[in-house]
Amino acid sequence: MGPRVHLTAGNDLREHAGTDKDCKKTFQLMHPDSNLEILMARYQQGDFGAATDLIERISPQLHRLFAAQSVNRADADDLLQETWLRIHKVRHTYRPGEPALPWFYAIARHVRVDHYRKSLRTTGGERQMEAMSKGAATYPAESDHADGLEALLAPLPDSQREVIEMLKVVGMSLEEVARATSSSVGSVKQKVHRAYKKLRETMSARGSGRGKTEDCRER
């Protein structure tokens, strides 16, 4: 098994090495197995160690993506399991040399949408939609990350939230996000612009709200 790098969501390989090309090269030379693309190629060759490494590296990010948009943690666990089964089934569709992260995220998105459609079919449509929207809004408050990313991105629609997560938390480039979301770079830019506008409004409102509360306390 290759050398392990302790990674947390939002603090992944790119955080350490992806922003600076030279740094990335050095990192890859020091840890030849650390590159996701290399691990993916080894996974395609049937290397269980590479598969385990990939699971350990990618799963927290995918779980976070699901947790931000699904009802509860158990659902996110199920989605993660389902995603890896799907990844395993279609692992031959990854082509060596292509970026691996957008490939993972594209499949994860597909599983999430598929799960959402299934749940709409199996339980009453409107009721489920209501539960999902309520759940998405309440989940962060129930979790340990009450003031975390999920709460911060809660006002955004799903499509904008996932783009912000991929771009700002995972550290993917605009092109990689476009690949993962099957859209164009222009469309991603537009979503980011709208998301920032909404975040700006929300944060300003929170800031002024806090300011008013503090003023009242002082009085």
Place this chain on the structure above:
Amino acid sequence: MKDEEIDEVLKKVARAPYDLASETLQRVADSIKPSLRPVRPLPPTWVMTGGLIVVCAAVSLAGAARAGFFGFEKMDLLERSLIFPALVVLACVAGNGFIHEMIPGSLRRVSPGALVGLGSAALLSVFAFLFRDYRTDHFVSVGIVCLLTGLLHAIPAALLSWLLLRRGFALNPVSAGLAAGTLGGLAGVGVLELHCPNFQAAHVLVWHTAVVPVSGAAGALVAWMLRFRAGSGARERTNPE
């Protein structure tokens, strides 16, 4: 509040560790272990695009060989040198689009919907430039025969293209169906250009070009129906009552 400040807040929040139970990871690893064996990755895009072009060309030539190359014989050099290269270029673009629909994480330069529009617009431009006979003899009766002939050849072209990319994984089957239908439609137009000796502008502009959007729509519809059927099947399995 500035964008940089939002960036900073997002970065700060993102740095917070995200705990995931090791049992969950172990369960995932255990679930894939029994079926872990080497797989052959898909070939490069240019190989698959080449394969799709060969399929479309084969269907077009076979169809025209059966019906006769009357259109090709009647064309002058300018018409031949503009129409067929244009069809090849459009088939390359459509093939590329279809491949990207079948491979997760591909960079989509043209959406399948835009592909249909682009293909139809390009064909309309070429035909409008080349054909100046504005008579409309037997416009509907002859036109429908041409449309049906084009669509009948679009079906095997689309099916063979799908067969060629069967190892792919369509994230959005409807988009993939649209792209496959568009590619098949271009093969159908190829048959018509090789075979049909009717060079009336209205006939070519309406009925020949119509093969592309109609075939694309048919491909999308078939894909949607298959997905719907698969969804209904899953629903029956989970809820037999």
